[in-house]
Amino acid sequence: MLDLGGIDVGEIATALADQTDYEHRWLIDPRTGQVVFWTSDTGIDGENPVEIDELDLIPVDPLPSYVWFQDMAEFADGISYSAVGRRLAQSLQGRGALRRFKNQAYEHHPELNSPWHTLRDVVRA
Known part of the structure; x- marks a missing residue:
């Protein structure tokens, strides 16, 4: 079960506020609550491109x-x-x-x- 105390609320707020574009996305790991930043060029580790559909993570869509x-x-x-x-x-x-x-x-x-x-x-x- 996900420990809600381990979720970084500041990172979630940043993800919700990020209105820039879809060349990058904020994602959350449903098992750990860790928020990661993905780009089409560098994936989630900053070095290895990976398709977003290949990741077992949930996109955090920005608030309107x-x-x-x-x-x-x-x-x-x-x-x-x-x-x-x-x-x-x-x-x-x-x-x-x-x-x-x-x-x-x-x-x-x-x-x-x-x-x-x-x-x-x-x-x-």
Whole structure:
């Protein structure tokens, strides 16, 4: 039986948030709970290409962007310093909102990175 205490919640959150492409995938071993990173060029060990269908692992599909958008909007609304909260909320307007939110938080308000990651990991765990 899988020991749930051995699952790295941070790795699962990273896998769920990875919206980049399908040239790589995050996979979980259903027996151990270990999360691995697979690419079409380097497989899961970083050296030996292997077809994803040949692996006895379960893909971790990323959460849809609207889920992250909702979390980001709630996070921005919860910021006690209203000017910062407004800037974060404004970054969520229109196309490219997720990227703008991250840029605003990481570049202009790095003090929010730890609280954002904590919220993201707890909400999605």
